[in-house]
Amino acid sequence: MSIINFIEKFKKLNRTLFTTPSHGQGDFVAPLSLKLLGHKFFTCDYSEIEGFDNLASPIGIIKSAQDKAAEIYDAKATFFLINGASSGIVASMFAILKRGDKVLISRNCHKSVYNGLVFSGAVPIWLMPQYNRDWGIFEGINIDYLEEMLAKNRDIKAFIMTNPTYEGVMSDIYQISNICKKYNVILIVDEAHGALWNFHKALGTPALFQGADIVIQSLHKTAGALNPSALLHIGKNSPLGTKAIQQALNLINTTSPSYPLLVNIEATIDYLNSEKGKLYLYELVKNINRLIRSLKAIPNLEVYSYNNDITKILVKVTNMSGYELSDILYEKYGIEDEMANEKSVLFLTGLGTTKLKLKKLEKAMIDICANNIKISEDKPPKHYEPVEPRIKYTPAMVWGREYKEVDLKYALSRVSMELIADYPPGVPILLPGEVIRKEHLDYISDRQKIKVLV
Numbered sequence: 001m002s003i004i005n006f007i008e009k010f011k012k013l014n015r016t017l018f019t020t021p022s023h024g025q026g027d028f029v030a031p032l033s034l035k036l037l038g039h040k041f042f043t044c045d046y047s048e049i050e051g052f053d054n055l056a057s058p059i060g061i062i063k064s065a066q067d068k069a070a071e072i073y074d075a076k077a078t079f080f081l082i083n084g085a086s087s088g089i090v091a092s093m094f095a096i097l098k099r100g101d102k103v104l105i106s107r108n109c110h111k112s113v114y115n116g117l118v119f120s121g122a123v124p125i126w127l128m129p130q131y132n133r134d135w136g137i138f139e140g141i142n143i144d145y146l147e148e149m150l151a152k153n154r155d156i157k158a159f160i161m162t163n164p165t166y167e168g169v170m171s172d173i174y175q176i177s178n179i180c181k182k183y184n185v186i187l188i189v190d191e192a193h194g195a196l197w198n199f200h201k202a203l204g205t206p207a208l209f210q211g212a213d214i215v216i217q218s219l220h221k222t223a224g225a226l227n228p229s230a231l232l233h234i235g236k237n238s239p240l241g242t243k244a245i246q247q248a249l250n251l252i253n254t255t256s257p258s259y260p261l262l263v264n265i266e267a268t269i270d271y272l273n274s275e276k277g278k279l280y281l282y283e284l285v286k287n288i289n290r291l292i293r294s295l296k297a298i299p300n301l302e303v304y305s306y307n308n309d310i311t312k313i314l315v316k317v318t319n320m321s322g323y324e325l326s327d328i329l330y331e332k333y334g335i336e337d338e339m340a341n342e343k344s345v346l347f348l349t350g351l352g353t354t355k356l357k358l359k360k361l362e363k364a365m366i367d368i369c370a371n372n373i374k375i376s377e378d379k380p381p382k383h384y385e386p387v388e389p390r391i392k393y394t395p396a397m398v399w400g401r402e403y404k405e406v407d408l409k410y411a412l413s414r415v416s417m418e419l420i421a422d423y424p425p426g427v428p429i430l431l432p433g434e435v436i437r438k439e440h441l442d443y444i445s446d447r448q449k450i451k452v453l454v
């Protein structure tokens with residue numbers, strides 16, 4: 001039985017519960033949250049009471065829902081994540097890597113890999129993807145460079161990469177997984193932004209179909225689910241088992257997973273896999289493509305179109321920084337983008353992106369470009385062009401070590417005890433244990449101090 005059907009049936013039993021959660025399925029709701037959230041959400045919020053399942057060792061309704069999802073995604077196993085893709089990244093690192101194991105990580109990974117490094121004690125080797133100055137974004141993974149790194153470091157145990165990137169750029173996972181297999185390296189793909197790929201061929205090819213061992217998807221990013229729901233899949237032909245992943249998830253997960261989130265995860269997958277869902281997604285993709293075509297016809301406007309997922313619309317306007325465009329859209333048109341950099345602006349679309357919203361964006365862009373709209377610009381944020389990290393200690397080695405705050409002018413060449421990352425996209429600029437370089441200091445020069453290792 002599905003989680004949803006079970007809860008519907010359970011409600012009708014009208015049991016008297018002396019259990020958590022103490023709101024008693026909405027018998028009490030703090031008045032202000034009732035006003036904002038309504039009552040219904042609470043009526044689905046249960047604990048592991050009789051008949052319900054346990055996310056930490058599922059044998060009932062959660063197991064059935066996860067097994068069904070694994071079938072839909074064509075995975076060996078699928079885990080529902082109620083603490084975001086971040087928890088999937090951390091758990092998979094913790095499950096696979098032992099203290100001292102070497103792990104190759106693409107530097108444009110999400111900062112949750114740092115948490116995985118602290119927990120696992122693994123030693124990071126960073127792969128720097130090419131930086132595209134014209135757009136202010138990272139490119140995909142260069143296959144030759146990857147092979148070179150793996151050939152040079154034969155003891156690397158796993159490779160962690162993001163596909164698509166935060167801005168939608170795709171890499172050739174098929175070739176990457178073949179290289180990883182050749183060097184006996186486990187491939188973990190953070191597909192947080194590719195959660196719709198299994199349901200529409202034109203968006204991208206899921207890493208699960210291309211030989212990845214572990215794939216993590218955020219359902220809340222493009223697939224229309226509640227924050228912070230996500231999935232972790234194990235590849236069908238991967239040698240990895242499910243036990244280590246479950247144990248690692250249990251170490252970091254709450255013992256009170258949210259049933260509203262689990263219900264929403266199940267319902268989202270069900271919908272995406274239905275004929276109705278596929279049609280809905282088909283329409284969405286059609287509408288996005290229509291918008292992109294229209295944007296491309298606007299003079300002085302460029303849309304990034306080089307092997308990317310079109311749900312991430314990256315644009316730039318001639319003689320205008322991404323920050324300026326972002327400010328104009330926000331202040332004059334009430335449009336908020338996902339992210340801006342010195343060159344471009346990123347619009348994230350997904351199941352909730354209506355035709356009306358796309359139209360509004362189109363009109364605003366036409367207006368801005370045709371009428372040369374400007375606003376008085378605040379001081380633009382500093383530009384940071386990624387530099388190779390210099391590792392003095394691994395994140396695990398400096399975790400909990402004594403630190404002090406020093407003025408920036410005394411920080412050059414000291415060991416950072418801070419994680420510095422812009423959010424979004426949450427890509428680390430500097431991690432604890434890394435040597436502070438001039439480029440870092442230039443970038444954070446608005447600050448007074450930074451934490452360094454004593």
Ligand SMILES: Cc1ncc(COP(=O)(O)O)c(C=O)c1O
Binds near residue numbers: 162190228
């Ligand atoms: C590429 C990437 N991976 C992982 C994450 C973390 O996802 P979540 O918010 O689901 O934990 C993010 C969040 O921004 C992301 O952009």
